Amino acid sequence: MRIGELSERTNTSRRLLRYYEEQQLIVSTRSANGYREYDERLADRVMQIRGLLDAGLPTRIIKQILPCLDKPRTIHFSDATPEMIATLTLERDRMTERINCLIRNRDAVADYLEAVSGTGDPEVVVARAGSGTGDPEVVIARAGTGAATA
Amino acid sequence: MRIGELSERTNTSRRLLRYYEEQQLIVSTRSANGYREYDERLADRVMQIRGLLDAGLPTRIIKQILPCLDKPRTIHFSDATPEMIATLTLERDRMTERINCLIRNRDAVADYLEAVSGTGDPEVVVARAGSGTGDPEVVIARAGTGAATA
DNA sequence: TGAAACCCTCACATATATGTGAGGGTCAAC
DNA sequence: GTTGACCCTCACATATATGTGAGGGTTTCA
Numbered sequence: 001m002r003i004g005e006l007s008e009r010t011n012t013s014r015r016l017l018r019y020y021e022e023q024q025l026i027v028s029t030r031s032a033n034g035y036r037e038y039d040e041r042l043a044d045r046v047m048q049i050r051g052l053l054d055a056g057l058p059t060r061i062i063k064q065i066l067p068c069l070d071k072p073r074t075i076h077f078s079d080a081t082p083e084m085i086a087t088l089t090l091e092r093d094r095m096t097e098r099i100n101c102l103i104r105n106r107d108a109v110a111d112y113l114e115a116v117s118g119t120g121d122p123e124v125v126v127a128r129a130g131s132g133t134g135d136p137e138v139v140i141a142r143a144g145t146g147a148a149t150a
Numbered sequence: 151m152r153i154g155e156l157s158e159r160t161n162t163s164r165r166l167l168r169y170y171e172e173q174q175l176i177v178s179t180r181s182a183n184g185y186r187e188y189d190e191r192l193a194d195r196v197m198q199i200r201g202l203l204d205a206g207l208p209t210r211i212i213k214q215i216l217p218c219l220d221k222p223r224t225i226h227f228s229d230a231t232p233e234m235i236a237t238l239t240l241e242r243d244r245m246t247e248r249i250n251c252l253i254r255n256r257d258a259v260a261d262y263l264e265a266v267s268g269t270g271d272p273e274v275v276v277a278r279a280g281s282g283t284g285d286p287e288v289v290i291a292r293a294g295t296g297a298a299t300a
Numbered sequence: 301t302g303a304a305a306c307c308c309t310c311a312c313a314t315a316t317a318t319g320t321g322a323g324g325g326t327c328a329a330c
Numbered sequence: 331g332t333t334g335a336c337c338c339t340c341a342c343a344t345a346t347a348t349g350t351g352a353g354g355g356t357t358t359c360a
Contacts (some may be wrong), residue, residue: 116235
């Protein structure tokens with residue numbers, strides 16, 4: 001697909017798609033006329049990038065994280081230098097901190113909303129945690145706690 | 151306490167503390183000589199601000215979220231205009247999205263690390279979720295999944 | 301009295317992710 | 331063959347969070 005389609009599918013400006021490529025977060029081939037040609041799978045990747053950027057990670061870090069997400073992981077094992085491992089470990093922990101911070105504050109906001117408006121549409125929040133050696137882990141779901149929605 | 155102490159306690163440059171004040175995220179009184187004087191509690195607040203900034207929230211939004219965190223919440227009920235509620239609801243949901251995105255990616259990174267280095271120090275991750283009408287909710291904790299730490 | 305360690309304001313500089321637009325090709329349809 | 335919708339590169343602009351430093355007070359302590 002070309003840049004216009006990817007742009008629409010991911011709701012991301014063409015300018016940004018070119019920027020992500022410049023930052024080596026995505027790749028493209030060029031067709032004869034010089035137009036960028038994108039793989040289907042890139043749509044997902046772009047969404048991932050946007051999410052991470054929105055969560056405060058700089059492109060420099062995202063670039064290092066993205067390979068961890070590829071399906072046939074075996075290919076990337078070779079890149080696993082000690083420095084890379086160290087970086088990823090650090091970033092993993094920073095992400096966990098961010099998560100905890102966001103959860104704390106999100107919950108505070110949610111509490112406030114429920115307190116102030118009776119029922120701030122009690123939402124189902126699902127969070128997959130863990131990710132050990134493969135076993136599917138705990139899933140938590142919070143349902144409304146008594147106060148019925150209008 | 152004065153700005154120097156707050157700066158050290160929160161590991162935040164004086165420049166940034168003044169900036170946060172300018173953005174109305176924190177307040178200070180002035181002593182006779184014009185020096186800023188800070189309340190003890192501000193140290194926590196500054197940490198909170200830094201966490202949220204790091205998680206991608208702009209000061210404009212943080213300013214609206216912070217009042218939700220104050221203990222005697224009753225005081226702030228008056229500010230609860232419909233627009234404010236709408237903003238907070240939106241931001242709560244955006245935070246949840248961020249959380250889910252971060253969890254997904256953090257777990258992917260963690261998986262990668264465990265796969266590549268045997269045991270990437272299996273960490274305990276605690277996440278308080280929910281936050282309903284007061285009842286303490288589910289707590290998930292992931293322990294090492296077999297592979298013992300060195 | 302002078303040096304050191306604080307504090308103040310103001311202004312300019314930087315990095316990062318983005319927007320906008322100029323100047324110019326390609327291609328399909330009419 | 332011209333028009334409209336694409337695409338390209340390049341460059342400049344903007345917002346936000348930060349750093350840096352100048353120019354200048356205050357307090358403390360020798």
